[in-house]
Amino acid sequence: MEVLVIGAGPGGLAIAAALGQEHLSVGVLSVNNHNEPWPYTYGIWGEEVDELGFENLLKHRWSKTVSYLGEGSKDLISKENKSISHERDYGLFDKKKLQQHWIEQCNQASVQWFRGKASNFEVNDINSIVTTSSGKILTSKIIIDATGYEPVFLDIPNKGEVAVQTCYGIVGEFSKPPVEKNQFVLMDYRCNHLSKSEKSAPPTFLYAMDMGEGKYFLEETSLGLAPPVEIETLKARLHSRLKHRDIKILKVDHEENGVFLPMNIPIPDLNQSILGFGGSAGMVHPASGYLVGGILRRAPLLAKELAIAIKNKSNSPSEIAKKGWDNLWPKELRRKQALYQFGLEKLMRFKELQLRLFFKSFFSLSNRQWYGFLTNTLTLSELVNAMWIMFKKAPLNVKWGLMEMKGREIKLLLEFLKPNI
Numbered sequence: 404m405e406v407l408v409i410g411a412g413p414g415g416l417a418i419a420a421a422l423g424q425e426h427l428s429v430g431v432l433s434v435n436n437h438n439e440p441w442p443y444t445y446g447i448w449g450e451e452v453d454e455l456g457f458e459n460l461l462k463h464r465w466s467k468t469v470s471y472l473g474e475g476s477k478d479l480i481s482k483e484n485k486s487i488s489h490e491r492d493y494g495l496f497d498k499k500k501l502q503q504h505w506i507e508q509c510n511q512a513s514v515q516w517f518r519g520k521a522s523n524f525e526v527n528d529i530n531s532i533v534t535t536s537s538g539k540i541l542t543s544k545i546i547i548d549a550t551g552y553e554p555v556f557l558d559i560p561n562k563g564e565v566a567v568q569t570c571y572g573i574v575g576e577f578s579k580p581p582v583e584k585n586q587f588v589l590m591d592y593r594c595n596h597l598s599k600s601e602k603s604a605p606p607t608f609l610y611a612m613d614m615g616e617g618k619y620f621l622e623e624t625s626l627g628l629a630p631p632v633e634i635e636t637l638k639a640r641l642h643s644r645l646k647h648r649d650i651k652i653l654k655v656d657h658e659e660n661g662v663f664l665p666m667n668i669p670i671p672d673l674n675q676s677i678l679g680f681g682g683s684a685g686m687v688h689p690a691s692g693y694l695v696g697g698i699l700r701r702a703p704l705l706a707k708e709l710a711i712a713i714k715n716k717s718n719s720p721s722e723i724a725k726k727g728w729d730n731l732w733p734k735e736l737r738r739k740q741a742l743y744q745f746g747l748e749k750l751m752r753f754k755e756l757q758l759r760l761f762f763k764s765f766f767s768l769s770n771r772q773w774y775g776f777l778t779n780t781l782t783l784s785e786l787v788n789a790m791w792i793m794f795k796k797a798p799l800n801v802k803w804g805l806m807e808m809k810g811r812e813i814k815l816l817l818e819f820l821k822p823n824i
């Protein structure tokens with residue numbers, strides 16, 4: 404075997420399928436069956452999925468995409484129902500189809516499936532060897548650890564507390580439509596249902612959509628905080644949001660209870676002799692928490708690089724891993740990551756009003772700029788330019804929040820100027 408991928412989540416399957424396309428011999432080891440349904444729903448912007456050519460893997464697609472950000476401090480009540488339109492499609496993957504797409508590609512390339520829990524590994528000059536908890540030994544040229552946010556083998560530097568996005572969501576039926584027909588709401592920051600003391604607590608927003616046939620998906624979300632906002636708080640907020648609008652929950656088909664998504668996971672140590680991919684490799688977007696668009700774009704690029712490195716028989720596993728890490732985390736991406744993480748630190752500190760005004764300035768960027776920011780498709784200079792324009796457009800209290808340096812913000816700016824990893 405040339406590559407052993409550990410993990411069969413989106414990250415593991417995406418890279419295994421791409422390596423298979425490069426005619427490498429690949430194995431996937433996972434605790435769960437690789438066909439087991441994934442627990443989350445995966446969203447993506449329409450243009451992003453179209454450019455990748457995977458629009459047929461969507462289950463839902465909305466053109467009416469909006470956010471509610473209020474109208475500033477004074478007239479929030481009178482104008483709270485005014486939304487801003489994003490003028491872009493948004494979609495939800497049919498997660499079964501997405502999974503099967505990768506599995507079929509893997510099967511066509513004769514990828515071998517192994518069940519078991521990886522518990523030990525060793526790398527020498529020739530091979531990499533993984534041992535499972537039941538004693539099975541799997542030998543390959545290189546290991547890719549795709550075991551998610553708490554990787555089993557990858558060495559991730561400790562850079563302090565990790566900001567965690569928490570969500571409480573339900574899919575169900577309601578006494579009246581909680582969002583308009585065919586509407587997708589990226590962020591509903593309306594907060595008139597909250598008491599004064601609740602408003603001074605960390606802000607949360609509603610992510611919501613019309614799923615058709617009388618069903619709606621509503622998710623109360625905290626953007627990212629360390630320590631995270633409690634699930635019970637999110638649940639109570641969702642209920643009071645609905646009560647304020649006189650909406651009753653009639654039927655719950657599905658509950659997403661207790662979902663934790665780490666946002667600013669550090670970039671792994673790039674000198675280690677194994678590779679990572681997906682959540683394990685710090686690939687989740689620190690501003691949006693999204694991963695799938697990024698792994699769809701980048702798996703083929705990494706697989707090509709690895710195919711060349713592996714075909715050169717004189718390369719050791721460590722040399723192949725080095726090529727892989729250089730492909731995954733080139734200097735420009737590391738600098739962008741530091742900027743994104745700097746931005747997230749700021750958002751975590753913002754109070755409710757500051758946060759709403761920040762997003763108003765953010766969405767007043769050109770459509771291409773905010774979309775490129777959220778999908779991580781801007782070049783470094785485009786990203787810096789977008790952030791500078793946003794700063795200029797922002798009102799004074801947001802500007803002040805952006806300039807005031809706290810916690811690890813200076814360190815992140817230094818990492819942006821001179822990435823040293």
Ligand SMILES: Cc1cc2nc3c(=O)[nH]c(=O)nc-3n(C[C@H](O)[C@H](O)[C@H](O)COP(=O)(O)OP(=O)(O)OC[C@H]3O[C@@H](n4cnc5c(N)ncnc54)[C@H](O)[C@@H]3O)c2cc1C
Binds near residue numbers: 446681682
């Ligand atoms: C609530 C939530 C909502 C999200 N929404 C979106 C979204 O809308 N759009 C988007 O793009 N992204 C979204 N994400 C982010 C991201 O897409 C997911 O977190 C994704 O599941 C991460 O994929 P992964 O393959 O890296 O890790 P995982 O999905 O966690 O997969 C890890 C795999 O490793 C296996 N494993 C773990 N340990 C071992 C071991 N020791 N030995 C063998 N196998 C092991 C597991 O069984 C599993 O198969 C969301 C995440 C969360 C939590």
